[in-house]
Amino acid sequence: MKFQRPGAILSTQESDWKLATSRVTHLGIGAHPDDVEFMAYHGIEECFGAKEKTFGAVICTDGSAPPRSGPLSAMSQEEIRRLRQREQLAAAGVGRYGLTIMLDYPSSTAKDPSDKSLDEDLLKILEATRPEVLYTHNPADKHSTHVAVVARVLRVLREMEPHKRPRTLLGCEGWRNLDWVSDEKKEVLDTGGREHLASALSACFDSQISGGKRYDLAVLGRRRANATFLDSHSVDETSMATFALDLTRLMNDHSLTLQDFIDDLVDGMKARIHKELEPWM
């Protein structure tokens, strides 16, 4: 499978890429190395050790410009790029992914709406894998590269014939959680089945964590808080939960804009809070 960037890589334990792509049932498309493990962990856990399910990971950017501190401060951009590639491939081994694709785009290119090269790669991957469930960033994320990736994923899916699109498209928590979305409008994904696996995956990304960001503790803490604060009237059904937005309607309804989709969620939460306050005014 050929991609636009010369440094793009495809890694699989299968004998060839065609077999690898045909086996993928759950696909995560993230902006940076480590995004898939943090936001799409539900899919990794779902497929781990399952006979009929296989997880695939797609990373859009080269990740060469993270915060320059800790072990990264003395490294060149190229050395950081290669280290983050190694970390991502190590995570793929730990998580037993069937397929890992690193598309190697500079962040600036990924964020340029007029550049269509990343769209072409994503279309190729989505046509070859045809996943049942697709995980990506959510459109209310506060990281511009994450927003660029979900916007591109939607743009590409809308170009595809409807029967080739995934059954479910989920936009997951990253740089902004989804606690603010009304409960009836958010998807609650149980991610508490193998906490040790989640920890082992996080630990693969030492360059990010030692660099001064405790993503390992923050992500697991968020999942635990999600599970506990979801419902004040019942005991916790799971120890960990990831929240997501169901973007399937957005994929299939071309007239629905990302802004209108988000406005509906914001208005829903506003109405809930007002209703709670109303009797006291």
Ligand SMILES: [Zn+2]
């Ligand atoms: Zn990211």
